[in-house]
Amino acid sequence: MNGDITDICARYQGRGREALLPILWDVQTALGSISPAQVHSISHTLRIPEADIFGVIGFYTLFHDQPTGRRIIRVCTDPSCALADADAVLHEVCARLDIEPGETTADGETTIEHSPCLGLCDVGPAALVSARGQSDRALAHASAASLLDDWTGDYFTPAGDENSVLLDGSLTSAPQRLAEYGDYAALRHAKTQSPDQLIAEVEASGLIGRGGAAFPTGLKWKFTRAAEGAPKYVVCNADESEPGTFKDRVLMEHRPHLLLEGIALAAYAVGTNHALIFIRGEYPKATQILHDAIAEADAAGLLDGLTIEVRRGAGAYICGEETALFEAVEGKRGFPRMKPPYPTTFGLFGKPTAVNNVETLCAAPPIISRGAAWFRSVGTAGSAGPKLVSASGHVARPGVYEIAPGITLRTFLERQCGGVIGKLQTVLMGGAAGTFLLPGEIDVRLTFEDLREADGTFGSGAIMVFNDTVDLRDMLLRLGRFFQHESCGKCFPCQLGTQRQVEILERLDAPLPGDCDRLRDIGMTMTEASICGLGHTAALAVMSALEKFPGLFEGE
Amino acid sequence: MTADDSITLTLDGSEIEVPAGATILEAAAEQGIAIPVICYHEATTPNGLCRVCVVDVDDGRVLQPACVATCQPDSTIETDSERVLRSRRTILEMLNASVNLDEAPEIQQMLRDCHADPERFPHAHKRDPELIDDNPFYVRDYAQCVLCWRCVQVCAEDAQFTFALTLKERGHDTSVATAFDISMTESPCVFCGQCIGVCPTGALKPKIEWGMQQGLSEDELRAATRRGRKRDRDRA
Numbered sequence: 044m045n046g047d048i049t050d051i052c053a054r055y056q057g058r059g060r061e062a063l064l065p066i067l068w069d070v071q072t073a074l075g076s077i078s079p080a081q082v083h084s085i086s087h088t089l090r091i092p093e094a095d096i097f098g099v100i101g102f103y104t105l106f107h108d109q110p111t112g113r114r115i116i117r118v119c120t121d122p123s124c125a126l127a128d129a130d131a132v133l134h135e136v137c138a139r140l141d142i143e144p145g146e147t148t149a150d151g152e153t154t155i156e157h158s159p160c161l162g163l164c165d166v167g168p169a170a171l172v173s174a175r176g177q178s179d180r181a182l183a184h185a186s187a188a189s190l191l192d193d194w195t196g197d198y199f200t201p202a203g204d205e206n207s208v209l210l211d212g213s214l215t216s217a218p219q220r221l222a223e224y225g226d227y228a229a230l231r232h233a234k235t236q237s238p239d240q241l242i243a244e245v246e247a248s249g250l251i252g253r254g255g256a257a258f259p260t261g262l263k264w265k266f267t268r269a270a271e272g273a274p275k276y277v278v279c280n281a282d283e284s285e286p287g288t289f290k291d292r293v294l295m296e297h298r299p300h301l302l303l304e305g306i307a308l309a310a311y312a313v314g315t316n317h318a319l320i321f322i323r324g325e326y327p328k329a330t331q332i333l334h335d336a337i338a339e340a341d342a343a344g345l346l347d348g349l350t351i352e353v354r355r356g357a358g359a360y361i362c363g364e365e366t367a368l369f370e371a372v373e374g375k376r377g378f379p380r381m382k383p384p385y386p387t388t389f390g391l392f393g394k395p396t397a398v399n400n401v402e403t404l405c406a407a408p409p410i411i412s413r414g415a416a417w418f419r420s421v422g423t424a425g426s427a428g429p430k431l432v433s434a435s436g437h438v439a440r441p442g443v444y445e446i447a448p449g450i451t452l453r454t455f456l457e458r459q460c461g462g463v464i465g466k467l468q469t470v471l472m473g474g475a476a477g478t479f480l481l482p483g484e485i486d487v488r489l490t491f492e493d494l495r496e497a498d499g500t501f502g503s504g505a506i507m508v509f510n511d512t513v514d515l516r517d518m519l520l521r522l523g524r525f526f527q528h529e530s531c532g533k534c535f536p537c538q539l540g541t542q543r544q545v546e547i548l549e550r551l552d553a554p555l556p557g558d559c560d561r562l563r564d565i566g567m568t569m570t571e572a573s574i575c576g577l578g579h580t581a582a583l584a585v586m587s588a589l590e591k592f593p594g595l596f597e598g599e
Numbered sequence: 600m601t602a603d604d605s606i607t608l609t610l611d612g613s614e615i616e617v618p619a620g621a622t623i624l625e626a627a628a629e630q631g632i633a634i635p636v637i638c639y640h641e642a643t644t645p646n647g648l649c650r651v652c653v654v655d656v657d658d659g660r661v662l663q664p665a666c667v668a669t670c671q672p673d674s675t676i677e678t679d680s681e682r683v684l685r686s687r688r689t690i691l692e693m694l695n696a697s698v699n700l701d702e703a704p705e706i707q708q709m710l711r712d713c714h715a716d717p718e719r720f721p722h723a724h725k726r727d728p729e730l731i732d733d734n735p736f737y738v739r740d741y742a743q744c745v746l747c748w749r750c751v752q753v754c755a756e757d758a759q760f761t762f763a764l765t766l767k768e769r770g771h772d773t774s775v776a777t778a779f780d781i782s783m784t785e786s787p788c789v790f791c792g793q794c795i796g797v798c799p800t801g802a803l804k805p806k807i808e809w810g811m812q813q814g815l816s817e818d819e820l821r822a823a824t825r826r827g828r829k830r831d832r833d834r835a
Contacts (some may be wrong), residue, residue: 079779092755094786097778098765108779359769376766381647381667532746532766532773534648535637536686539693542771543720555721568689571662571682572650579661 046074048081052088060091061392063099063374067106068324068355075115075175076107091374102376102531103357105324112147112154115173116190120157121286121525122471122507122518123164123435132168133157135187153191159360159525160286160475161325164435164507165442166198171325179327200293200442207445208409208429209402214297218332221339224300229411230307230345238268241312245407247415249427254280254363254400255473255503256576257491260407263397266387267313270395275315278372278391278398279306281322281329282356282363285474286525287505290431291401293443295322295329298405299336303351305404308411310349313397318351321368324358360529364575365390365398367531378533379575400503402431422448425492426501432489436508437464448490452480455489456508465510469591473502475522476580478587500583516551516595519588523548526581537578540569544585554598562589562596606672611679623654623665627678634678635687635709638747639666640797643757646748651690651709655680662686688713696723697771699742702801706745728774733782735824736790738809741774743802750794750803751775763788 051069055062066085070077077085077100079093086093100106118124118133133144137155140148147154163169166183170190173179182189182196189195203210211219233241246261267275279302283291295302306318322330333353340346359377361367366380369391390396406428410418418428426448432455435441439461446455452470456463470480478499480487487497494501509518523545530541543565547558566582566589573579588595604619610630617626627634636652639645645667653662655677662683670676677683691706692715700706710717731739746766754764763786767776777786795803810820 079781082778092762092765092787093778094762094765094776097776098767101767102769376769381664527770530770532768532770533646534650535690535694535746536650538746538771538773539690539697542724543693543696546720546723550722561720564685564689565693567682568686568693572653572686572690573661574648574650 046078046080048073048084052084055088059089060374061372062089063091063096064103064354064357064371067096067100067103068357071106071357072173072178073176075111075113075173076109078108078110089374095375099374099376103324103359105358110147110151112152113175114152115154115156117156117158117161117171118185118190119159119161119163119167119169119171120521121160121475122521123160123287123441124167124169125517125521126436126509126513127167129168129185132185132187132190136190139187139191158325159528160284160288162283162289162292162323163198164287164289164433165200167435170196171327178331179324181325181328200289200296202293202297202443203445208413209294209298209301209405209431210443210445211298218296218336219298219300221300221336221343221345224298226343227300227304227307227340227345227408229408230304230311233308233311233411238312238314241308241411242268244415245312245410248406248410248418249415249424250403250406250410250418251427251491252400253402253406253430253503255285255476257501260399260403263387263399264309264312266385267395267397270388272388272393272395274317274394275313276391276394276396277306277309277313277315277318278365278368278396279318279320279401279404280363280365280368280398281320281326281401282360282368283401283503284323284325284360284363284529285476285503285505286522287433287435287471287474287477287507288503289433289435290443290504292326292329294401294405294431295326296332299332300340301405301408302333302401303336303340303346305407306351307346307349308407309397309399309404313395316349318349319354319372319391320351321354321356321362321372323356323362330355359531360525361531361575361577364577367575368398369396376531378531379577381574423488423490423492426490430489430504432504432506434460434506434508437467437510437513438462438508439464446489449488451488452485452506455506456485460508463508463510465512468509468511468513469515471507471509471518471584472505473500473583474505474507475525476500476577476583477502477505477507478583479591481591499587515588515592516548519551519585519595520545520548522584526577530577530581534572534574534578536569536572537574537581540565540573540578541581544569544582548585551595552599554596559589559593559596562586606670608670608673609675611677617670619670621670623656623663623668623670623676624652626670627665627676632678634665635712636666637706637709637745637799638749640747640749640799643749643752643797649690649745649747651687653683653686654678655683684713688715689719691715692717692719693723694745696720697726698745698800699725699727700745700800702743703745703799705799724771726771726774732806732809734784734788734790735806736783736792737795737803737805739775740802740804743800744775745800745802746773746775747799749797749799753793753797754788758793759789759791761787761789761791764794
């Protein structure tokens with residue numbers, strides 16, 4: 044291909060800025076990068092300024108405005124993969140090609156990059172590979188040989204047992220097909236009643252959002268239903284990017300129809316035929332599975348006029364923030380908006396929008412088919428219903444588990460995860476935006492309320508286990524680099540704070556006098572003055588470590 | 600003002616009445632309290648991004664940007680509480696570590712006003728790109744850019760609809776740029792000068808002013824600016 048994108052542009056004729064990420068993906072996949080000439084063509088096709096397109100390309104790390112190799116290999120070096128020796132894999136790949144991360148071989152064949160968490164924390168080291176003109180692939184158990192020679196590394200996260208509801212213990216490596224899942228009985232049942240009755244049932248269940256913010260789902264649907272404006276939207280937030288979190292990936296890869304039925308229920312509740320799944324660009328396998336499942340459900344007539352569009356992100360953790368996600372769908376840099384107004388009144392394209400996490404939507408069908416009382420019977424009063432957690436690091440059986448909130452972390456680690464490998468040093472709860480628990484604190488019950496009381500966070504349900512061989516300074520530096528890389532740069536506290544934080548974390552072995560106070564001031568400023576949840580939580584782990592592991596900050 | 604469209608609240612310990620819908624910044628200014636702010640400009644859409652103007656509302660979980668947060672009835676607002684001052688001071692100290700503020704006297708005054716330590720963050724990564732001198736009208740010294748976005752905004756929907764500028768990269772690496780860093784003369788820029796007008800630092804500067812700072816002679820200045828060339832043509 045000589046860089047001519049006439050055919051690609053022809054497919055987007057008549058569309059506007061909202062088509063920017065899709066068209067950029069088409070060009071990026073076909074050509075490996077997006078050049079000034081191609082930006083010019085896209086500018087004419089979608090009728091948006093060239094400078095804006097350039098700004099968007101630069102915001103998303105999976106888009107390139109400079110030529111890349113015919114294949115791009117990205118290796119995750121975030122905490123869980125680091126424990127699986129990802130650095131050594133990356134080093135060996137670079138050594139064999141005689142380049143550094145971020146560079147391309149002289150023959151133009153291969154580009155190597157660092158990657159933030161790829162959501163394969165249970166089967167690391169993880170890699171995301173692209174070959175020009177082909178679909179991207181996520182690889183597990185990556186080695187220099189697998190990355191350079193044959194790109195093997197398909198994976199399967201076994202999930203669920205005979206008691207599971209969200210997960211399904213009978214699943215094999217293939218996604219559950221419609222015939223195995225059933226014909227959306229919960230949706231059919233819900234439609235025999237009014238949307239208000241459906242919302243009342245979800246409210247009665249006590250379901251709260253599973254993405255980290257824990258907002259009551261029924262209330263969100265009620266607000267969206269009551270809001271003025273049309274069309275309304277249901278947006279499924281599948282931008283799962285919190286390091287250590289991979290439950291939504293497993294749900295999408297194993298049980299796509301559970302998610303689609305949940306989306307259809309939400310759409311019926313708020314009163315719309317417009318739904319959209321925004322999925323992170325690092326999840327190519329789940330993306331394909333969702334496309335296939337939507338086609339299957341549509342062919343079976345189950346969607347009943349509802350359109351569910353799958354939108355692929357392009358490498359930006361910030362787009363998990365709901366308003367940044369809207370901006371990405373609208374074809375802009377993924378900057379979080381100021382709130383209020385909130386999405387239920389002013390969401391996607393300025394319309395009332397119910398935006399829910401994958402796991403939250405997956406909880407809706409069983410609530411309808413089994414009833415709100417059943418949901419409340421699982422878990423505790425403050426944490427109703429089964430909850431998924433992602434366990435990684437030093438446990439015998441890392442993976443995604445469905446728990447009844449209320450069991451203790453100790454019981455979970457011992458029974459479900461098969462125990463800690465080695466001597467436990469600490470557990471990082473809630474991912475990079477999480478807090479540390481000491482070995483003496485793991486009798487805490489896994490519920491939103493207990494963890495909040497322990498000054499911790501359940502967050503998105505990430506549980507990263509570190510034994511006493513782990514260098515926590517190194518882990519903190521990786522977390523700090525993650526936020527430095529992912530800060531959108533909009534508000535000063537986070538843009539500057541994530542940078543200043545890393546500068547101090549880089550010298551933990553030989554700190555300057557006053558560094559602890561600097562870290563506290565940076566942390567409190569990001570927490571209290573940033574625009575969005577990324578900034579509010581970008582210092583949580585460091586602040587937690589200052590309290591739990593003061594020795595880390597006192598130098599050698 | 601009627602009773603219907605005014606609200607009552609407590610600002611720094613005083614009960615005050617303000618028009619409904621007023622921002623906290625406006626209400627405070629009315630009381631003679633000048634809340635410092637960098638990114639806000641009355642001619643541009645407020646984005647509430649510098650966060651220097653944050654205030655404490657009802658001892659909330661997070662602080663509120665006074666430039667965009669509207670006054671709520673019966674609320675209690677503090678513009679100089681401990682947590683407000685810590686955030687304000689730390690933001691300014693971190694900014695000073697990243698940006699050359701030599702030609703931003705207003706921001707320097709803010710640093711002094713909140714007793715900020717200009718050397719608080721030693722060994723910090725300073726953004727220090729080369730000055731861009733690519734047209735006869737103005738120079739761009741992004742080492743002095745605080746990323747308030749105003750120039751990008753007036754170049755786009757806030758004023759000129761020219762769209763010569765964008766933001767490039769993200770996080771601390773963000774910078775203002777043209778598409779693919781082409782020169783201003785190759786870009787759609789119409790040299791309206793609005794970006795220079797709203798720049799709060801010395802990042803954007805008329806070429807004549809810059810040339811005089813550099814000590815250029817009148818002939819050199821004339822050679823460096825199109826205006827000079829046109830005058831020469833007119834004389835000829």
